Amino acid sequence: MIQQAFEQLGLTPRETQLYQTLLQLGHASIRDIAEKSGVNRGAAYESLKQLQAKGIVSYFPKGKRRFFSAESPDILLRLAEEKQQRLEKTIESLKTTIIPSLQQQQPNYSQTNVRYYEGDDGIEWVLRDILDVVSQQDHKEYCVFSSKPIRPYLYRPFPTYTKQRVKLGINVKVIAIGDGGEDAELSQRKWIKTEGAVDASYIAIYPPKCAIISLANDNFPSAVVLESKDISKAQQIIFDTLWKLL
Template sequence: MLHQVLEQLGLTERETTLYQTLLKLGPASIRDIAEQSGINRGSAYESLKQLQNKGVVSYFPKGKRRFFMAENPEILLNLAEERKQNIEKTIDSLKHTIIPSLVQSQPTFHHTDVRYYEGDDGIEWVLRDILNVVSQQDHKEYCVFSSKPIRPYLYRPFPTYTKQRIKLGIKVKVIALGDGGEDAELSERKWIKTEDSVDASYIAIYPPKCAIISLARDNFPSAVVLESNDIAKAQQIIFDTLWRLL
């Protein structure tokens, strides 16, 4: 546990061992430190110099020898605060300078990012992605084409999906293919009646993405997520046109 925590502060496993050894020994020579820590003198000396640079260890001369001593453990909190400030500055630079600059350096052609997901874990990821994307938009709404056979499997890995959607204030419009479907808060539903049976399918339109979920053999769910403003807008136009006609 200690080694993992101090690693987050930039201390190697060897440096952590030497620091612990010095806390137990008090001021000590390199020979005593090496003997007590089980680290050879050359490696111990190099690591002690690194600890000194990090402000965790100091030394003082005594005759012709150099004695090292550990700083108060409170220094570790200072290291953590310093690292936290550096990370916050890095995040700020990424948000406001680096990422915008990198985005501008990309070619101007439009491309489609296609990702595939399988199984219940994959479907849960897609459902959470819908909530994450839509919840960050000003107009919190998405649209869905859904058929009856998919419904028993859609929310199986994420049974609280509808509650989470309502909690986030996200609206949904559903065009159901065939009968069925449940009414829920912040949702509207219209139906397309079909004489032929409809295979299991679910298409969610949440610009800039579209998700297509279907069932393979033995009701194994799979999904394709397309990230493309052009495709999402086209699908949205189709949905809105059909919605007005129903």
């Protein structure tokens, strides 16, 4: 846990070891530090210079020699808070300026971005993408075409999906093809009656994206995600029209 915390602050295992050694010694020469820590003098000196640059270690001259001392452990919390503040500023810059600027640099030769995913990990990525995209929209709702055969495999990699969806305040409208399906909070469901079970794909419409999840041989799940305002708009019109008729 200690090493993980130091790594988050940008300290290497050697720097962590030297800092802890200095805490024990109080103040010491490079020879004493190297002897106590087991780090050779050359490597110890270079690491101490890095720690000094980070404000964690200081030194003072005593005759012709340098003596190093460790700053109070309270410095670690201050460094973490400063790092957090910088990260928050970076996130805000990414949202407001950097990402929009980079998106404008992308060539506009294709209006549709197509991505393929396979297996449980791929399906989980798609489900999390639905939550991420819809949760950022003013009208937190998406639409789904679903069928009974695919349902047991859909949420297998993400069993808490519905709970997370409800927690985020996301509504879903479902047109179920054939029987089955359970009522859930923030969910509306209508049915297209069929004779028996139908092996139909699961289609999620969450503009500007559409996800199509289906089962291959041995019930191996795969997904295609289309990112296109035009395609998602067309699918949304089809869904809304059918919803009113059911």
